[in-house]
Amino acid sequence: MQARYSLLFSLLLLPPAAYAGDGLLFLEAQGVAGYSSMEKAVVHHSMTAAEPMQKSSVGFDLLRKFSGASGDTGTLAVQARLAWDPDAPNRLEPQLYNAYFRAKTPAAYVWAGHSRPAAGLESYFDTHGALLQALPMYGYGFDRDWGFGASRDFDWGDAALSLTSGTGMRARGAGNYLVSARAARGVLNRDNYSAGIYGSLGKIPEIEGYKVTDGAEMPYTAAGLDGALLWDRWELRGDLRAGEKAGMHYLAGLGRLGVNLLEENRLKLEAQAVYSGMEGMEGWALACGVSLAVTPALSWRTLFEYEDAMSDKRLVTQLYYYLPI
Amino acid sequence: MKKLFLSLALLLTASAARAAVGCDLNDPDRDVARLFPGSTGYKTRYVSIKGSGGQPLLERVELRLGDKFKGLYETMDVPYTLYDIYRDKEIIGYIHGVNQKGEYGGIQVFLALDTEGVIRSFYIQKLTSRAAKDLRSKRFGAQFERLALKDFESYSPGKPVAAPLKIEAPAKAGKDFQAVLRAVKKNLILLDEFVFSKKEK
Numbered sequence: 001m002q003a004r005y006s007l008l009f010s011l012l013l014l015p016p017a018a019y020a021g022d023g024l025l026f027l028e029a030q031g032v033a034g035y036s037s038m039e040k041a042v043v044h045h046s047m048t049a050a051e052p053m054q055k056s057s058v059g060f061d062l063l064r065k066f067s068g069a070s071g072d073t074g075t076l077a078v079q080a081r082l083a084w085d086p087d088a089p090n091r092l093e094p095q096l097y098n099a100y101f102r103a104k105t106p107a108a109y110v111w112a113g114h115s116r117p118a119a120g121l122e123s124y125f126d127t128h129g130a131l132l133q134a135l136p137m138y139g140y141g142f143d144r145d146w147g148f149g150a151s152r153d154f155d156w157g158d159a160a161l162s163l164t165s166g167t168g169m170r171a172r173g174a175g176n177y178l179v180s181a182r183a184a185r186g187v188l189n190r191d192n193y194s195a196g197i198y199g200s201l202g203k204i205p206e207i208e209g210y211k212v213t214d215g216a217e218m219p220y221t222a223a224g225l226d227g228a229l230l231w232d233r234w235e236l237r238g239d240l241r242a243g244e245k246a247g248m249h250y251l252a253g254l255g256r257l258g259v260n261l262l263e264e265n266r267l268k269l270e271a272q273a274v275y276s277g278m279e280g281m282e283g284w285a286l287a288c289g290v291s292l293a294v295t296p297a298l299s300w301r302t303l304f305e306y307e308d309a310m311s312d313k314r315l316v317t318q319l320y321y322y323l324p325i
Numbered sequence: 326m327k328k329l330f331l332s333l334a335l336l337l338t339a340s341a342a343r344a345a346v347g348c349d350l351n352d353p354d355r356d357v358a359r360l361f362p363g364s365t366g367y368k369t370r371y372v373s374i375k376g377s378g379g380q381p382l383l384e385r386v387e388l389r390l391g392d393k394f395k396g397l398y399e400t401m402d403v404p405y406t407l408y409d410i411y412r413d414k415e416i417i418g419y420i421h422g423v424n425q426k427g428e429y430g431g432i433q434v435f436l437a438l439d440t441e442g443v444i445r446s447f448y449i450q451k452l453t454s455r456a457a458k459d460l461r462s463k464r465f466g467a468q469f470e471r472l473a474l475k476d477f478e479s480y481s482p483g484k485p486v487a488a489p490l491k492i493e494a495p496a497k498a499g500k501d502f503q504a505v506l507r508a509v510k511k512n513l514i515l516l517d518e519f520v521f522s523k524k525e526k
Contacts, residue, residue: 021370024404070411071366072353104354153352189351189451230453232429264397265430296397324373324402 023064027323028081030129031056034303034316039087046131046303046316049087050208052095052169053143054131054318057083059095061322074103077115079128089211095169097128097144108152114171117145118160119180119198121226121239121254124188129320131303132256132272132289135239139208139276140252141200141222142168145178157185157194166204166220167212176217178202184226192230198241199223206246218246233260235270251277266293276309283309297323348422348433349406351450357410360437360446361418366411372519375402382518389514391481392507398424398431407519410437418445421516425508428500429454434508436469442513442521443473449505459495460505468492474513482507 032054036043046054059081066074079098084091100113116123122134122143136143147164159182165171166178184196200222206214224241235258242251258270267290274285287305294300302317350356357367374383383401387393394400408420422435430453437446447469449461459465469492482503494502 021372024371065369067368069414071368109354153355158352187351192453192457232453232455260430264426266397293397296400324404 022067023062025063025325026061027058027321027325028061028129029058029321029323030054031319032316034314036312036314038310038312038314043314043316044085044087046314046318047133047137048208049085050089050211051137052083052093052209053127053133053137054129054316055083055085055088055093057081057095061098072104074101076101093210095210108150110148110150112148114144114146115149116162117142117147117164117178117180117200118149118151118162118182119200119222120182120196120224120241121228121237123160123182123196123198124184124194125228125237129299129322130291131301131316131318132270132287135241135252135254135274136168138252138254138274138285139278140241140245140250142166142178144168146171147178153187157183157191158187159183166202167207168209170207170210170212172205172212174205174215174217176202176204178204178220180222188228188230193228195225195227197225200243214246220245233265234258235260245278248279250279251275253277264293267291281309283307297321348424348435350408350420350422350435353408356435356448357408357420360420360435360448361410363412364410364417365413367420368409368411370407370409371404372407373402373404374515377519386511386514386518390507390511392483396426398426405515405519407516416440419516419520421512421519422450423508423512423515425504425511427452427454427504432501432504432508434505434512436509436512436516438513438516441473442517443471444469444513446470447509452501454499454501456495456498456501460498460501462495465493465495469509474510474517477510477513480506480510482510 032044032046034043044056062078064076065072077098077100081095083093083095096114098115100111100115102109102111120135120141122136122141125134127133135141145164145168147162149162151158151160162180164178166176178200179202180200182196182198184194186193186195188194202220203217204220205212205217221243222241223243226239229236237256240253253275256270256272258268261267270289272287276283285305285307287303289303291299291301299320305314353367357364409416410418410420418437418439420435420437422433425432425434431451433451435448435450436444439445447466452460
């Protein structure tokens with residue numbers, strides 16, 4: 001474990017000059033604390049202790065371009081943290097998010113490593129620093145996964161395909177796999193909307209964060225629709241998926257409305273409803289959040305969430321730094 | 326180990342650096358081909374005012390712009406993404422984007438320039454305002470083609486009394502029209518500092 005920490009932080013503290021010109025390196029630090037009515041105690045995580053996001057952490061975010069004599073050939077992305085949570089099985093947990101190489105080919109961008117599978121809102125919506133999370137942190141799908149993928153933008157939108165391990169944060173090869181595909185009309189950052197249709201199929205173990213809770217690979221399917229719309233100050237996002245997981249059918253949905261206020265959208269107010277419809281364990285999670293850009297480097301976020309299945313009311317606050325070096 | 330964690334957290338929070346947002350093309354392969362027909366490739370590099378001259382450069386850019394840098398999008402360490410455009414192994418131009426405060430959040434304005442600093446294409450990537458359709462229209466964008474930095478010298482964003490060169494504002498553009506003009510001048514000045522001034526030396 002010591003060797004892993006040493007490697008992580010030798011990367012973290014690399015001299016900035018190493019990335020001038022062909023890359024970017026950011027340092028990231030966050031402090032997370034809150035109160036849970038179910039646990040009747042102060043908590044140091046925004047979701048559960050088993051899920052990776054969000055916890056107090058320090059880490060880095062590296063992006064490096066590779067090029068030849070006539071242009072770019074690919075991109076390396078590495079994004080890692082050392083997270084601390086006294087309630088988690090591992091109090092100190094090295095976490096790897098992006099860890100992929102993406103190559104340019106005439107047909108498409110192709111990636112290998114740990115990146116976003118081609119399914120749902122999480123395939124293009126970055127919640128890496130946010131308290132309000134998408135469906136993967138509620139147990140449906142994967143924010144990142146190990147494997148391969150390809151994507152291509154078109155005039156009408158984009159399409160993506162991935163073949164991954166279906167184990168999320170943890171690499172595992174025990175007959176598990178996950179094939180996902182998504183096509184969307186509109187590119188959010190260009191067209192102010194994206195409406196996608198996607199599907200996933202595979203065999204996966206039961207896993208929470210880095211912990212395999214049941215190693216038996218079971219069939220997994222998902223079919224869904226996702227959408228995002230930006231209009232003036234308003235943001236609307238939704239995701240609805242259904243399928244089979246761990247031998248049970250499920251229906252899961254997310255709707256989120258946000259409004260940006262103050263100069264340069266420094267203040268964001270959001271409300272979110274998540275329906276978790278696993279057979280026999282149906283429930284809602286209703287949340288609202290506030291996010292304020294205090295400085296270009298520092299954001300303050302607070303979340304209040306009510307989960308009816310566990311009758312948990314949780315208030316969590318976060319200070320989040322993201323610093324270029 | 327907890328001490329190590331806390332020490333690192335303190336180390337990071339004590340850093341004087343200020344974070345920033347870059348401005349990348351959504352899909353560089355497709356966008357470069359569209360903005361620069363005839364190109365065969367591009368090379369991405371990152372530049373910043375902090376790394377290219379620091380405070381004296383910032384002051385020079387502000388003086389040339391006629392306005393102060395301010396807010397979340399205009400700090401000295403903002404990483405700017407610069408695309409060198411290639412035809413085979415020869416550089417035939419540049420694409421560069423800047424973030425600009427608009428009425429409803431950030432606007433991303435990209436310019437494609439030839440090696441003489443003349444605008445070949447104008448492209449608004451991100452813009453959520455209700456005037457987005459008009460400001461992204463071919464008719465509006467075409468007004469910037471064949472202009473260069475010298476054409477904007479009489480325009481001061483600090484005193485937006487008139488548009489330079491009689492560029493016509495779309496009817497519903499409102500404050501975002503002035504924001505776009507400021508972004509174009511800022512973009513041209515930064516490209517001049519990052520690329521063209523260095524070539525002359």
